[in-house]
Amino acid sequence: MYAKTFLSLFIIVLFLGTATTSFAHNESMGYSDLYVKGNEINYHLFLDQRDLLGQFDSNKDNNLVNEELLSQKEGIESFLQKDLRIDVDSKPLAMDLLAMNMETKGSTRGVVFQLSLSADEAIEQINIHYNLVFEDAPYHTSVLMVHSGEFFYQDILDSNKTEIQITFPQSEFAQSEIGSVLWKYFVLGIEHILSGYDHLLFLLSLVLIASRFKDALKIVTAFTIAHSITLFLVASGRIQVVPSWVEALIALTICYVAVENLFVRKAKWRWILTAIFGLIHGMGFAGALAETGLPKSNLLGSLLMFNLGVEAGQLIILCLLLPLLLWLRRFPWYRKMMISTSCLIFVLAFYWLIQRLQ
DSSP states (O other): OHHHHHHHHHHHHHHHHHHOOTTSOOOOEEEEEEEEETTEEEEEEEEEGGGTHHHHOTTOSSOOOHHHHHTTHHHHHHHHHHHEEEEETTEEOOEEEEEEEEEEETTEEEEEEEEEEEOSSOOSEEEEEEOSSTTTOTTOEEEEEEEETTEEEEEEEBTTBOEEEEEOOOSSOOGGGHHHHHHHHHHHHHHHHHHOHHHHHHHHHHHTTOOSHHHHHHHHHHHHHHHHHHHHHHHTTSSOOOHHHHHHHHHHHHHHHHHHTTTOOOOTTHHHHHHHHHHHHHHHHHHHHHTTOOOGGGHHHHHHHHHHHHHHHHHHHHHHHHHHHHHHTTSTTHHHHHHHHHHHHHHHHHHHHHHHHO
């Protein structure tokens, strides 16, 4: 009995441990939205609150609120000015912090900083120097969007790309960067699924009862098609969802599948259930992506590459997981081990459900 329970725990830990580093905070996503007009720049900066807790969580409750931020405005201004700079003609622009507000983007709670910068003359070229939070979160990324009239530029800032030069004016999207941006979205898709331990636990629950590779393939294909539909619909703004409710529903789908595993022995018709639940998970995939303000001129390509990245990450995990599960099915105690694993998954998912409903 103890051996089976240990093996169940080992499978979950191995599955999540090799697939995600989310339990230790070393990655996060932010947004850098710049609006350039004449000699002025309005900068909307979003940072994950986890990247700020170490310095600005004054009451040590692992949560930031607006009042807490306002009481430390001078310290926050110094923090931003130290590692964030925009140069015009090789001269750094003075930065004013206009406002700070707690917001939730997708499933990420963070802070939106409203910044204002101005130059002496109309801005024709800027050099962005972004080195925020990399020391504590080396895998932090910030989706960069620059707007100036009809001009739009898009890129992704990370620890390997902290400086970007942008020249104005241009009437169309910077074509030379399209390939780089699309590749970045592909990588973001992989990172999103590998760090989305709730989605991964859902996949594990689904394939636990699969006795053949063919059954697992049908389940994964149904999940892929379904979540791709809602990913595109939500991220493109065609349908609106409440992120907190989507996250709670995702936890509920995991609970349901885990319970069903206790009574269902064959995966023949599970692909139908997977398709329905996949629609909900697609909304979750789209949560953070929808907040990036994807450009209309490059919307389809960015969404497609992100989705392909999600599928690639999913395929990597399943290629590692399925051979192990199919091999374990040869043993007579597999059913008991699978039930133990499903019970553990249910407990974890139910905890997420209660947490997200709160």
